Amino acid sequence: MRAKWLWMTGLTALVGAAAGACGQGQAVFNVDVLSFLSDSTVPYDVPGGVGPVDSTVSKRFSLPGGFSRSTVDSVSITGAAGLHNFSGGGTVVFDVFFAKNQGSLFTGTPYLTASSGHVTGDTTLSLIPPQTVSLADTVFHTDSLWVGIRARVTTDLPPLTHMIGQVRLTELRTHIVLNDKFF
Amino acid sequence: MRTSVIGIGLVALVVGATAPAAAQGLIFDARRIGMGGLTLGRSASLVRYNPAYRAVPEAADRRGRPRVTIPIPLGIIQFLHDHPHLSTDPAFHPDSAGFNPILAVNTLLNLPVYLEVKKAPTPTNDVVFAIGRNELRVNLGAAAQLVPEDQFGFGGSSRLLDPGFAIKGVRVSVLGWLHYDLGIQLGDTLLRFLRDSFPASDSTGYSVLGSGIAEGGLAPTISYAGRVAGDSSTGLYLGGALHYYFGAAYVRSNVTAGFRTDSVIFGGTNPATPFDSGLTSYSKAGNSPGHGVGGDVGIAWISGPIELGVGVNDIGATLTWSDTRQDSVFYRDSSFSKPFRSHVSTKTKLPVSYVANVTYTVGKTTLGADVLNAGRGATVHVGGEQRLGLIAVRGGVARDQRKRIEFGFGGGVRFGGLGLDVGFWTHTNSLSNERGVTMATSFSIY
Numbered sequence: 001m002r003a004k005w006l007w008m009t010g011l012t013a014l015v016g017a018a019a020g021a022c023g024q025g026q027a028v029f030n031v032d033v034l035s036f037l038s039d040s041t042v043p044y045d046v047p048g049g050v051g052p053v054d055s056t057v058s059k060r061f062s063l064p065g066g067f068s069r070s071t072v073d074s075v076s077i078t079g080a081a082g083l084h085n086f087s088g089g090g091t092v093v094f095d096v097f098f099a100k101n102q103g104s105l106f107t108g109t110p111y112l113t114a115s116s117g118h119v120t121g122d123t124t125l126s127l128i129p130p131q132t133v134s135l136a137d138t139v140f141h142t143d144s145l146w147v148g149i150r151a152r153v154t155t156d157l158p159p160l161t162h163m164i165g166q167v168r169l170t171e172l173r174t175h176i177v178l179n180d181k182f183f
Numbered sequence: 184m185r186t187s188v189i190g191i192g193l194v195a196l197v198v199g200a201t202a203p204a205a206a207q208g209l210i211f212d213a214r215r216i217g218m219g220g221l222t223l224g225r226s227a228s229l230v231r232y233n234p235a236y237r238a239v240p241e242a243a244d245r246r247g248r249p250r251v252t253i254p255i256p257l258g259i260i261q262f263l264h265d266h267p268h269l270s271t272d273p274a275f276h277p278d279s280a281g282f283n284p285i286l287a288v289n290t291l292l293n294l295p296v297y298l299e300v301k302k303a304p305t306p307t308n309d310v311v312f313a314i315g316r317n318e319l320r321v322n323l324g325a326a327a328q329l330v331p332e333d334q335f336g337f338g339g340s341s342r343l344l345d346p347g348f349a350i351k352g353v354r355v356s357v358l359g360w361l362h363y364d365l366g367i368q369l370g371d372t373l374l375r376f377l378r379d380s381f382p383a384s385d386s387t388g389y390s391v392l393g394s395g396i397a398e399g400g401l402a403p404t405i406s407y408a409g410r411v412a413g414d415s416s417t418g419l420y421l422g423g424a425l426h427y428y429f430g431a432a433y434v435r436s437n438v439t440a441g442f443r444t445d446s447v448i449f450g451g452t453n454p455a456t457p458f459d460s461g462l463t464s465y466s467k468a469g470n471s472p473g474h475g476v477g478g479d480v481g482i483a484w485i486s487g488p489i490e491l492g493v494g495v496n497d498i499g500a501t502l503t504w505s506d507t508r509q510d511s512v513f514y515r516d517s518s519f520s521k522p523f524r525s526h527v528s529t530k531t532k533l534p535v536s537y538v539a540n541v542t543y544t545v546g547k548t549t550l551g552a553d554v555l556n557a558g559r560g561a562t563v564h565v566g567g568e569q570r571l572g573l574i575a576v577r578g579g580v581a582r583d584q585r586k587r588i589e590f591g592f593g594g595g596v597r598f599g600g601l602g603l604d605v606g607f608w609t610h611t612n613s614l615s616n617e618r619g620v621t622m623a624t625s626f627s628i629y
Contacts, residue, residue: 026310027309028311029311030313030314032313032318036316061449062454064312
């Protein structure tokens with residue numbers, strides 16, 4: 001059994017050893033998080049004069065095995081979204097969260113955030129939050145991760161005029177640098 | 184499990200990178216190191232691979248060859264100084280946070296017998312992975328050059344002992360023999376993925392092809408070596424040996440192992456499904472022994488300052504194993520093997536190995552060259568020695584099994600019956616594309 005395991009693990013080991021052969025170099029993971037999201041659109045329909053009201057989508061995705069035993073050096077996150085407001089008026093704040101579990105996903109400070117400012121009527125605009133960089137982020141010290149997108153809507157009066165629209169995520173990438181022990 | 188993965192990773196790299204070192208064997212003689220590994224006289228490869236050399240007189244004094252060489256293992260001293268608590272040194276323990284796989288592999292590749300005066304630099308680039316739901320790409324950077332394009336491994340045949348008696352050039356003996364070979368080759372898709380940073384495709388297999396064999400036994404042998412023409416200064420020597428091989432045991436395995444990507448690589452919980460398949464054949468000790476016949480031939484010609492020789496071993500050495508069991512190997516959630524066939528007849532073949540050498544001696548100058556193939560590719564050594572009174576100066580060039588050129592140089596000083604030699608030799612055995620330099624030292628007794 002052990003001999004057979006040798007053959008089976010040889011392939012993985014070859015990759016690992018070759019990567020390990022990079023001496024003090026780091027393992028860098030560029031993850032296209034957007035591609036993991038089956039639904040990257042957050043619709044909203046909020047009566048006037050209320051808010052903030054949250055509309056969210058979330059998704060769990062897997063990272064390659066090894067993250068849980070690695071030391072995360074840094075994580076930088078880049079994102080972009082498009083807002084299409086169909087009717088009504090107010091503000092939309094677009095947030096992106098990462099968490100190890102779903103329960104804690106939309107708590108705390110978002111990794112990315114961008115505000116539409118005041119919009120009214122049929123309006124289309126881009127939301128491009130600044131890239132964030134965090135060091136030694138333990139959230140990414142795991143083999144699977146939750147990503148959540150939130151549209152936080154605050155509407156204008158009158159109440160009968162709903163603010164209707166959607167935020168569509170157009171880009172979400174993470175650049176994760178591991179220090180060691182990936183393999 | 185992680186320990187196993189790392190361990191096998193080290194093994195895989197060691198297997199690949201030690202090929203040249205294993206084939207040429209460890210050299211403890213600083214004189215040979217200084218001549219790029221060139222063999223002069225009756226030592227090492229010549230007598231082993233050319234049966235005619237058993238009859239060629241030593242003429243040790245002619246080339247200033249020592250009778251005994253005692254290596255001075257400065258490398259061990261250096262290693263123990265750097266790692267005084269080896270058994271607890273975290274750098275060599277995969278479970279430790281301080282584990283250094285590069286150091287561990289390079290230590291195995293370059294056993295610390297010699298002093299490493301210039302360590303080959305290891306690539307220190309980042310490794311970049313691009314990951315998406317249906318995307319996986321790896322860029323190993325400069326380290327990609329370390330991924331072997333061709334089959335890599337090591338192997339050869341050894342003769343462990345050869346007790347016997349000789350009467351007038353005819354010798355009857357019993358030879359202990361051993362044949363081993365381990366080869367690994369990356370499949371095309373895996374090679375492109377690792378070396379060329381080619382994106383992984385979904386529903387695609389990425390595999391390694393592995394083959395290995397080990398067999399050993401005894402061989403009653405009758406051989407002849409003698410001078411058939413000329414005299415001790417100018418003569419033609421022939422040698423030959425006929426072996427009847429008894430194989431005590433053998434095992435041979437051919438396995439394809441790897442993984443298959445999912446229909447959407449990261450679409451589910453299992454992006455890659457491992458697979459393996461193969462056939463292992465073996466005959467345990469106690470089963471019917473393997474049988475086979477093979478032979479060696481050799482010729483050496485000595486004419487004053489010139490010496491030529493060619494020897495070939497294990498010609499036609501095919502063994503038949505009449506009681507072989509075969510097991511199939513496959514993967515279903517984990518690896519299994521099950522009996523495939525029993526009591527079948529299989530054949531194995533010892534590799535034909537050869538050596539060709541030429542030596543030219545004039546005055547206090549000796550020049551030489553040899554080509555040695557111990558079963559896994561030829562190595563070439565060209566070198567020479569110039570003796571200047573008490574001092575000797577040496578140099579040489581070698582082409583190893585990876586077809587890389589290595590350089591040797593060195594010198595020695597002799598006081599009466601005692602000599603001290605130093606040799607430097609470049610090598611590419613480390614996890615690096617650049618050469619390192621080792622320094623060997625040895626005492627010689629003349």
